[in-house]
Amino acid sequence: MKNPGHAVLLSVFLCQIYITSAQDCPSKQELQNSLHQAQKLLSAQESSYLQSLRTLKKKLSLLQDSVVQLPAKPRNLTCPALDTPAHGRKLGKVLFPGHEAHFLCDAGYELLGSETRQCRDSLSWSGQQPVCREIDECLSSPCANAGTCTDEVNGFSCVCPKGWAGPACQSPTPTFLVTVMNSPAVTAAPAFTRPARCSAVQGTTVCSCEPGFSVSGRDSSVCTDIDECKLFHNGPAGRLCLHTCVNTAGGYRCSCPAGYNLTRDGRNCKDIDECSSRQNDCTREQICVNTYGGFQCVKVECPNTRDATYAKTSAVRCERNPCPAGSRSCSQAPNSVSFHYLSLVSNLSAPRVVFRMSASRMIGDSLRFAVSGGRSRRHFSMQRLDRQTGELLLTGPVQGPQTLELELEMSELERRELLGRYVTKLKIFVSQYEF
Ligand SMILES: *[C@@H]1O[C@H](CO)[C@@H](O)[C@H](O)[C@H]1NC(C)=O
Ligand SMILES: *[C@@H]1O[C@H](CO)[C@@H](O)[C@H](O)[C@H]1NC(C)=O
């Protein structure tokens, strides 16, 4: 027994129950002393227990407090959600590290800040939150003749001073008409000149013309057409036509190259989709690819090499036939060859992503993406979007008309061992014009 108190109590207890011989038991005085000592021990024990109970209680309440302060959920393993800029769009919803978000602005707005932001390993986004700012079309002073410009979304409007009219205050308006006098007869006047209407105002002769004409001639009696095309050929905001401007008597009209239709506003050109409108002459074995300003008829033919043969499994895909047993060169040939056709406009701003390739299902533990060939490979580079997706980046503007060809390869690996190769042959038709 470790506790001396217990020994004393036990001996008192034994003496009370089995009194065999008086000599074996202590005297009354000794017993009283022992009991007194036991009592003292007991109260010491008691206060020590109470002390440790109090400490325990304190510890418990501290623990309780810290549990309350713990965050409700485990720490985020994602970057914070990004705002979509007003008047713009956000592409990319995945918030895990390595993923990107791209931002675009609506027509008439320009992007300030980062076009692309990446979720970093530190769980914060690279770059700055972009905003879409309205483009001030008035900066290029598109209103002629001291007109007042008002900026509007995707355009501008002009308030013209007295004497001028038209969308850009380009046409003089007749202002004084008091009494019409005899105009000099202009016989066989060319369409672009007309006699002016002249009036006498307080003794002086004042001549005026219809909108689109200006007063000219030695005596200001002739109206000459204003060449709006010449007047507005500078500056994108002041440009009247996307393609060609044709001056007409008193006005102008726009025209588009073959393969385009004039849009309803009469100023822009829209590509005609010859493939959907049956304005193409592609045969049934060919695929019609609409391009900006035209179309192409392409034919997909599966490669047949010494090493491997291929079978067409869809209009744009060939898959390798089973390999002869033990043929290493066959089993290392691409498992599939796919064909893709893209149409781009000339002088497209770059860098920009033009194509994505990804694995629909994955057997190995990693994928590798590469530009593996083609005569136009110098214009492109491959980058990874996520574990399963590679993006083809156009690295600089390309001038059309021309056709770019390149070959992309995705390889699937398991512990660095090649499991399969998937080739995509890409043909990109670049238009002659920037639209
Ligand atoms: C964790 O992510 C959620 C959802 O994106 C977000 O609402 C929350 O504010 C994030 N919490 C922290 C501590 O970043
Ligand atoms: C293009 O414009 C012409 C003339 O307005 C019209 O006949 C034709 O249907 C248009 N084509 C397309 C593809 O919109």
Ligand SMILES: *[C@@H]1O[C@H](CO)[C@@H](O)[C@H](O)[C@H]1NC(C)=O
């Ligand atoms: C290509 O575009 C840029 C910017 O829009 C322009 O400055 C340049 O003149 C264009 N180049 C050609 C050849 O049209």
